[in-house]
Amino acid sequence: MKQRLVVIGAGMASGRMLEHIFEAGGDFDVTLFNAEPRGNYNRLMLSPVLSGEKSYDEIVTHDADWYTSHGVDCRFGESVVKIDRENRVVYSAQGGVRYDALVIATGSAPFIIPVPGKDLPGVCTYRDLEDTNAMIAASRPGAKAVVIGGGLLGLEAAAGMAARGADVTVIHLMGHLMERQLDPAAGYLLQKDLEARGIRVHCKGATKAILGNTRVEAVLLEDGTVYPADLVCMAVGIRPEVRLANDAHLDVGRGITVNDQLRTSDPAIFALGECVEHDQQLFGLVAPLYDQAKVLAATLLGQEAAFKPVQTATKLKVTGVDLFSAGDFAEGPGREDIVFRDPGRGVYKRLILEGDQLIGAVMYGDTADGSWFFDLIKQKKDVSDLRDTLIFGPAFAEGASANPLAAVAALPPEAEICGCNGVCKGRIVQAIEGGATTLDLVRAQTKASASCGTCTGLVEQVMALTLGDGFTAIANPPMCKCTDHTHEDVRRLIKSMGLKSIPAVMQELGWKTVGGCASCRPALNYYLISDWPTEYVDDRQSRFVNERNHANIQKDGTYSVVPRMWGGVTSPAELRAIADAAEKYSVPMVKVTGGQRIDLLGVRKEDLPAIWSDLNAAGMVSGHAYAKGLRTVKTCVGSEFCRFGTQDSTGLGIRLEKLLWGSWTPAKVKLAVSGCPRNCAEATCKDIGVVCVDSGYEISVAGAAGMDVKETEFLYKATTEDEVMEVIAAFVQLYRENARYLHRIYKWVAKVGLDWCRAQVEDPVNRHALHDRFMQSQSVYQADPWAEHATTPADWAPVADLTLRAAE
Amino acid sequence: MNGFIDIAALDDIPRQGARVVKTPQGCIAIFRTADDQVFAIDDRCPHKAGPLSEGIVHGTSVTCPLHAMVFDLATGLSVGADEGAVRRYAVRVEAGRVLLDAEFLLRRSAA
Structure with missing residues (x-):
């Protein structure tokens, strides 16, 4: 008598398994249950259906004829409700079917995030043809769609709907897209590409609720952002569909537990596909599922076989996006x-080596060598001989040259070195041979590396090759070992290229780490x-x-x-609050600082929020004594009390401190205001000093009284306090926009020249603009960090x- | 008590940051990298006892906040010219929870 095989679920894994069984001539009475009212189609191809590149008929893998010709009893649209293990019977609403062997292939269910509004009409997932059709119907041009989840599936859904003309927003919880397959650099490039297609991407976005009365109207995020939506697609992940197995008391972890033969804890029941857990691992990509299908077919046919998961590679099926991860x-x-x-070219490639072996690869923009790298990974090949040119792919690996300049040497004369100005290698060599022996001369004559500057390293390599020992690299050292760019170059490029995140800077400027x-x-x-x-x-x-902890360690x-x-x-009240705090938190030392305030030293980290909150309650805020930012404005008593004082230096100092506090600067900034030329506030050795005189205010800058001691130099004579305020805000902004990180004002002024600084703040139009930019920044950053933390x-x-x- | 014990949720530790676990033998710093790897080492630089948990985390390294000595979180060894090493502890993440191997507590208290 024929063996009775019952299969629950007509998906890609069980379909492939049946193919293997029939090809091998296996003789079974097969009953196939499927909750979906149709047979097996290629779910991987739903994305091309969504984007309109394929139709449903083109992605059907097993049609009705195929099942009939193999004598499969198809129960499509019929859900299994119970498994009776003792009597080996599977029940649906229509009755029971006996089995000798049972295969559970129930796949997975989309994860629905439990937010208010999740059940509103217009909310769908992305799992089957019904979902796909719902999205197609909703994607008329101009319709607004929100996709929750920036993983593989979510992005394919977003791209598909965008291709049909919908206005699509992707909300992703993590810091970058596809974080399971991509590192931040590649995630950044992907985001850029998607944004160029008009898809809005909101990373670090947590969905708070889906809004709407009778159907979906908008999505509300935790940060308060609201995106209007006619359709919301939830693609935040899947979880194995294990309800039947649970009810039947099979061993279930995150998925249905199976051994190497895909056998569950019941010897007569097998499972495969996205519903299983093997060796504590779940499976979502198709390659291992097909391996499982092969192994389970063999097991059912009585052959020896064992499932061993292998490495898999990922590609995003969005036309025009080139991405590879393995x-x-x-x-x-x-x-x-x-x-x-x-x-x-928007290309990023990263290879990960462990010992002599390549173990991973992430590529974006140019994935032509992906399969070659994937091969090296799978074969666990020793790549130590190829290491220096490995990243250039198979074309250079065969050359077996260990010289890192070899790749550049091997480039033909017509190869483009500078993308901005379209300068090829031959033109640069020609210029060098004609006497352009420094980078500046090459830039002047060819324009290579003269625009964005990212090809500077390549140009220098061409120079090294052409000049041999006669070549020495330029003297201004790079920012750090992670880049060849100087601080000045990086600042310039951030502005000119509009780079707005650390990953963007690292990608666009070719960071090496x-x-x-x-x-x-x-x-x-x-x-x-x-x-x-x-x-x-x-x-x-x-x-x-x-700066992270808003206190000095x-x-x-x-x-x-x-x-x-x-x-x-x-004031007495402030001093009392400080004294109370010092006692309450057993502060080991209370010290008066050089900047005219009081320092509580030796506070434990866990006490910081409480002591801050006590001081906040007494009306005090952080003094930023730890910041590359405004520290203090030191004052003398001035005309209010002093018999020599010419102006209200104390009042002006307070106004200046209230203007400048909270601003971040390249290095710390200290000010002082003295009420007369006797200069009791020592204003002439500060970063910015004001000395009051009868006729107004003398502003001088670039003093120092630390490792270097230097007197300030005269910048500007103001006649009113308001003018002092505007000039100083403008000067601080000039410093903020132009100096190298960690350079105090005196070092920066020495580089750019005081005359240039003076010209910038003397010109009224420029001064107003600088002042306005400073105030705009202050509107964001002038907030007490103590209160926040x-x-x-x-x-x-x-x-x-x-x-x-x-x-x- | 033996083996791994639940310390905190993975999300209690900021990416590219660290949190501290207090133990009778001093503090242990639990680090989380940008790609969600978790490491545990003594929160004490061998140079001048700086709290490594307060250092800047880059890749799988941390730079000590006091005098900028750099340690590889995976090996506990210093990187670059300075010589030194910090003790490592086994740590793993399961279902979004961080588990620390507390074996060291046992050994010390049994001794």
Whole structure:
């Protein structure tokens, strides 16, 4: 008698398994249940159906005839409700079917995020033909669609609807798109490409609710953003469909647990596809599912077979987007990266090596060599001989040359070196041979590397090849070991190329490391804050500890707390609050600083939010004693009390401090205002000093009283306090926009020249513009960080305390 | 008590940042990288005892906040010219929770 085989689920995995069984001549009575009212089609091809590049008929893999010809009893549209293991019977609403072997291939269900409005009409997932048809129907030109989830599936849904003319927004919880397949750099390029197609991308967006009365009208995010929507597609992930297996009391982890033969905890029941868990792993891509189908067919036919998951590669099926990811691309012990970026063409390639082997690859923009790399990964081939030219792909690997210049040497004369100005290698060689022996001369004569500058390294390599030992690279050192660009170049390029995030800078300027270093990250964070105050979001993790924690770290890991005392003026109430705080938190030292305020030294990190909140309650805010920003405005008593005072230096100092506090600058900024030329506030050794005289205010800048001691130089004579305020705000903004990170004002002025600075602030139009840009930045950044962070004290304490556990 | 114990949710630790676990043998810093790898090392730089948990995290390295010594989180070894090493602890992430191997607590208290 024939074996009775019952299969639950007519998906791609079970379809492939049946094919293998019939091809091998297996003799079974097959009953196939499927909840969807149709047979097997290629779900991978739903995206081309959505975008209109294919029709449903083209993606059907097994039609009714195929099932009939193999004698399969098809129960389409009939859901299985119960498995009776003891009697080996499967029940649907229509009755029972006996089995000798049962295959569960129920696949997976889309994950629905539990937000209000999730059940409104107009909310769909992206799983089957019904979903696809719903999206096609909703994607008329001008319709608004929101896709929640920026993974593989979500982006294909977004691109498909956009191709049909819908106005699409993608909301993604993580910091970059497809974070499981791509690193931040490749994710950034993908976002750029999608945005160029008119798809709006909102990363770090958490959905709070789906709004609407009778149907979907909009999506509300936690940050308050609202996106109008006629259709919402949830594509945030899948979970194995295990309800039947659970009800039948089979072993179920995250998926139905199977062994290497795809057998469940019941010897007569097997499972395959997205519903299974094998060796603690779930499966979502098609390659391992097809492997499972092959193994299960063999097992059912009584042959020896074992399922071993292999590496899989991912490509996004969006026409025109070239993306490839394979293997393991996480950073880790003993792993090395080889990174290649060609910003001009939007190309990013990253290879991950462990020992002598290639173990992962992420590519964007040019994936032609993807399969070659994937082969190297799968074969676990020793690539140490190829290492130097590996990233250039098979074309160079065969050359077996270990010289890193070889790749450049091998380029033909017509190869383009400078994309901006269309300069080829031959033209550069010609210029060098004609006497252009420095980079500046090459730039002047050929325009190569004279625009965006990202090809400077290549141009230098061409020079090194052509000049041999006669070549020496330029003297201005690069920012850090992560890049060949100088600080000045990076600042210029951030502005000219409109780069607005750290990954964008690293990608477009060809950073050589993956996440930068402790030297370049704070610098980039500052440059972006300074250049795009209303658009860039401060990256707290790219800040040095003092700015991240809004307190100065001390040698023993405690912190100092310095409240602001405007112009060095305090009151009995403030002093009382400071004294109370010092006692309450057992502050080991209370010290008067050189900047006319009081420092509480030795505060424990976990006490910071509480002490800040106490000081806030007494009306005090952070003194930014830790910041590359405005520190203090020191004052003397001035005309209010002093018999020599010519102006109200104390009042002006307070006004200046209230104008400037909270602003981030390349290095710290200290001011002082003296009420007369006796200069009791020592204004002439500050970054910016004001000395009051009978006829007005003398503003001088670029003093120093630290490692270097230097007297200020005269900048501007103002006649009113308001003029002082405008000139100083403009000068600080000039410094913010132009100086290199960590350069104090005196170092910057020495480089650009005081005359240039004076010309900038003397010109009224320019001065107003600088002042306005400063005030715009202040509108964002003039906020007390203490008040903000005091609300989350748990973030400042240890995340766990095991001292009690140990005592148990 | 033995083996791995639940310390915190992965999301309690900022990406490219760290949080501290207090133990009778001093603090342990739990790091999370930009790509969600988690590492645990002593929160104490061998140079001048700086709290490594407050350093800038780049790739799988951290730079000590006091004097900029750099450590590889995976090996615990210093990177570059300075010599030094910090103790590592086994740590893993399961279902969004961070689990720390607390074996070291046992060994010390049994001794």
